[in-house]
Amino acid sequence: MAVDREQVLRSAAALLTRKATATMDEVARAAGISRATLHRHFAGRDALVRALESLGIAECEAALEEARTDEGPAAEAVRRLVRAMEPSAALLAFLYTENQLFEGEEQNEGWARIDAAFTELFRRGQESGEFRIDLTPAWLTEALYGLLASGAWAVAEGRVARNDFTHMIAELLLGGALRREEP
Amino acid sequence: MAVDREQVLRSAAALLTRKATATMDEVARAAGISRATLHRHFAGRDALVRALESLGIAECEAALEEARTDEGPAAEAVRRLVRAMEPSAALLAFLYTENQLFEGEEQNEGWARIDAAFTELFRRGQESGEFRIDLTPAWLTEALYGLLASGAWAVAEGRVARNDFTHMIAELLLGGALRREEP
């Protein structure tokens, strides 16, 4: 009887990732509930997107926690981080493009904390000598978001195998396309 | 008097990149013309997007031509390609996300040719031993689109300097974040 708010958000995220302009009615159907019930739980489309944003922020923070990005070699930390974020990639892909629409409005402060943590990880890698210094931490953070989104879409459309997701993203971000010289 | 169709498409691309849901009225105002005139030149929103898609395809093909991707080392070809695509990055960023909406509809065949050329470039790099083989050409192609879009947004929001655009994208795609051992 009682609607599972979490499950509604999950299916909404899955749908909106595929079709960002889906109507409230489509979101409701995707969640297997009526539009009226959807409105009872989320005051409107804005509230729904805000709730998805909160969910995304919470998952990112959980991933940061789980990956322990301040421990060990930065490269390994990045790999752990990508692996921890994989389940959230589709949601982040939606939020990443949705954020482009928030023209003037200030964005949720949660993102600032997450961006700071990402940036700090890349900065730490540069300081330790692991990472090159000609690519700014801000750009590496941006690229991580972009690659996660690209990866989520590529998987959704069958262009990349789901099992390769973590490897493709982490290794491209870390090592790039060029072949390494054998040591 | 006569409206410059090209200039209208340019300003539409610039606006839609920032705000993908802009109305026909906003697009018209951004181009400095009335909504009626915009409708006289593009039958509707669909036609406008199609025209933008054609423009994007034409620019990609021009960039491929200019970069001569079948000549010289693959890595250098990728650098030339990114440099040639830089002016189109914002438009591509819009089309990249817009394509996510074309659920069922078949996509323009032009993209297939462009994807094929990109993929062939990465495949050539793998064959020559320049590129690693654990990242598939399809994923590298996807990542190139994603990084171009991320770069365009990062520049638009001031998180990356416009002058660094080409370097940031090409070098991340090729070399990744890890520092190379000195030879």
Added chain:
DNA sequence: CCCACATGAGACAGTCTTGTCTCATTCAGG
């Protein structure tokens, strides 16, 4: 100078989406 043509401004109906409301139904717990 004059005319044809492109444009701007605005009106208009049609459609889609939203947000709210009502009412009947169903389900769980007492």
Added chain:
DNA sequence: CCTGAATGAGACAAGACTGTCTCATGTGGG
């Protein structure tokens, strides 16, 4: 079994956007 709360279905008005139309303007070419 009974009651209350949550849900589904549907109606409804309001608003936004679209696509089309008309009419006045003014501008460039003949």
